[in-house]
Amino acid sequence: MDEALLRAVVPPVIGILGRRGADFAAAEDAVQDALVEALRVWPADPPRDPQGWLVTVAWRRYLDAVRADTSRRRREVLVEEEPAPGPGAETDDTLQLYVLCAHPSLSPASAVALTLRAVGGLTTRQIAQAYLVPEATMAQRISRAKRTVSGVRFDAPGDVGTVLRVLYLVFNEGYSGDVDLVAEAIRLTRRLAARIDHPEVAGLLALMLLHSARRPARTCPDGSLVPLAEQDRGLWDTALIAEGVEVLQAALARDRLGEFQAQAAIAALHADARTAAETDWVQIVEWYDELVRLTGSPVARLNRAVAVGEADGPRAGLAALAELDPTLPRCTAVAAYLHERDGDPATAARLYADAARAAPNLAERDHLTKQAARLNASLRDGTR
Amino acid sequence: MAKYLLLKHYRGAPAAVNDVPMDRWTPAEVTAHIQYMQDFATRLEGTGEFVDGQALAPDGMWVRSDGEGRPPVTDGPFAETKDLIAGWMIIDVDSQDRAVELAGELSAAPGAGGKPIHEWLEVRPFLAAPPTITE
Numbered sequence: 001m002d003e004a005l006l007r008a009v010v011p012p013v014i015g016i017l018g019r020r021g022a023d024f025a026a027a028e029d030a031v032q033d034a035l036v037e038a039l040r041v042w043p044a045d046p047p048r049d050p051q052g053w054l055v056t057v058a059w060r061r062y063l064d065a066v067r068a069d070t071s072r073r074r075r076e077v078l079v080e081e082e083p084a085p086g087p088g089a090e091t092d093d094t095l096q097l098y099v100l101c102a103h104p105s106l107s108p109a110s111a112v113a114l115t116l117r118a119v120g121g122l123t124t125r126q127i128a129q130a131y132l133v134p135e136a137t138m139a140q141r142i143s144r145a146k147r148t149v150s151g152v153r154f155d156a157p158g159d160v161g162t163v164l165r166v167l168y169l170v171f172n173e174g175y176s177g178d179v180d181l182v183a184e185a186i187r188l189t190r191r192l193a194a195r196i197d198h199p200e201v202a203g204l205l206a207l208m209l210l211h212s213a214r215r216p217a218r219t220c221p222d223g224s225l226v227p228l229a230e231q232d233r234g235l236w237d238t239a240l241i242a243e244g245v246e247v248l249q250a251a252l253a254r255d256r257l258g259e260f261q262a263q264a265a266i267a268a269l270h271a272d273a274r275t276a277a278e279t280d281w282v283q284i285v286e287w288y289d290e291l292v293r294l295t296g297s298p299v300a301r302l303n304r305a306v307a308v309g310e311a312d313g314p315r316a317g318l319a320a321l322a323e324l325d326p327t328l329p330r331c332t333a334v335a336a337y338l339h340e341r342d343g344d345p346a347t348a349a350r351l352y353a354d355a356a357r358a359a360p361n362l363a364e365r366d367h368l369t370k371q372a373a374r375l376n377a378s379l380r381d382g383t384r
Numbered sequence: 385m386a387k388y389l390l391l392k393h394y395r396g397a398p399a400a401v402n403d404v405p406m407d408r409w410t411p412a413e414v415t416a417h418i419q420y421m422q423d424f425a426t427r428l429e430g431t432g433e434f435v436d437g438q439a440l441a442p443d444g445m446w447v448r449s450d451g452e453g454r455p456p457v458t459d460g461p462f463a464e465t466k467d468l469i470a471g472w473m474i475i476d477v478d479s480q481d482r483a484v485e486l487a488g489e490l491s492a493a494p495g496a497g498g499k500p501i502h503e504w505l506e507v508r509p510f511l512a513a514p515p516t517i518t519e
């Protein structure tokens with residue numbers, strides 16, 4: 001069964017139920033029920049018209065739910081007469097769903113969950129697995145999210161920026177369960193880019209493609225991290241890089257720069273270097289300057305300090321670092337790296353050990369501990 | 385079946401036999417240790433005894449209510465805290481003997497010089513739901 005195809009028709013089916021009079025929350029519930037049913041019966045008995053099948057089953061589920069809800073008797077009269085399916089204005093429905101599911105009244109976690117379910121067509125169970133929470137918790141999160149947006153007009157125009165932040169979160173955070181969230185984020189961003197002409201949508205898509213291209217080289221088989229400079233660039237996915245660069249160039253040509261285009265440009269410069277030594281750090285620093293100007297983000301400033309360290313030497317990098325808040329996550333790790341390059345392994349080893357204690361995840365902690373161990377071992381050998 | 389919590393401490397446990405901080409090991413020894421822990425969890429998944437395993441950051445904080453309508457009071461982290469939990473593994477096993485056996489294996493994870501750490505782990509039984517038959 002083509003599960004991707006099944007999931008792709010979820011947003012238009014929600015839209016069709018909406019046009020037949022179902023509110024968003026009820027329509028989304030009914031389609032989720034139909035989706036779970038489809039996953040059960042399609043492998044043995046695939047329908048000829050997947051979207052038509054989903055509409056029929058979801059609509060039946062919706063009517064059942066309305067009938068069961070005796071307090072909504074008035075509404076029952078409204079929906080008893082089944083309207084013709086009619087041709088769908090699929091594009092608009094889907095775009096509105098993206099915006100609704102990323103509504104600013106939702107918390108980031110809720111917006112992510114709702115987007116994955118209503119736009120992504122994932123089941124509650126799959127989303128729960130991806131974020132390592134119990135299924136009942138995820139179900140509650142989604143139903144609360146739907147209550148939050150229940151007052152929002154489905155056709156209200158929205159800010160594409162909020163949608164991009166949600167898609168970025170899906171790409172950047174989460175665990176690999178049954179569903180590959182990185183691939184899922186790319187799929188959703190690709191579909192958004194096909195529906196809306198916006199340089200930052202293209203910028204985000206390019207950013208995702210370029211980072212995704214490095215995934216095969218980013219970790220060892222045992223899960224440990226491989227830093228960019230040490231990655232086997234032969235493992236990078238050249239097709240994804242080519243696509244990412246093409247999407248980015250078209251976006252940059254529009255001359256409406258934004259943070260995702262700037263980040264993608266940096267990723268493209270890394271992708272362009274056949275070896276780490278060939279990296280055009282001077283140009284990367286310039287892009288970080290743009291990024292800092294656009295966002296003022298401390299994380300961008302920290303990454304800029306790393307780039308400055310590569311372009312102008314570790315002393316310059318340390319000087320750039322000195323202007324930042326030392327409690328910034330990963331600041332100590334960057335300081336350790338720059339001190340090592342500056343020829344001070346003792347300071348670097350101490351800072352790597354400090355950074356390991358403050359690491360935000362296990363893979364980084366293990367990596368930083370090994371860096372400290374490596375330097376301490378070479379210091380011991382040197383004094384022997 | 386009964387669930388047990390195997391607790392690993394950053395501080396507060398009696399000293400391990402092979403007590404060397406990890407950043408003083410060789411990188412290969414660190415890798416071997418991590419591999420041992422992963423293999424251990426994978427094996428318990430295979431035997432149907434693994435429930436959960438998590439690692440905790442060392443720096444947390446203390447929080448308490450400061451009364452209605454007021455924000456909670458926070459304090460810490462305290463560098464001098466005597467007891468500091470590093471992480472846990474939860475297992476679901478047939479007997480306390482089996483819990484002790486597994487904790488012993490986990491404690492023997494390789495450390496400095498490739499030799500077992502022999503660290504002290506705390507083993508705590510869960511208070512489970514009451515049985516159906518009580519007479």
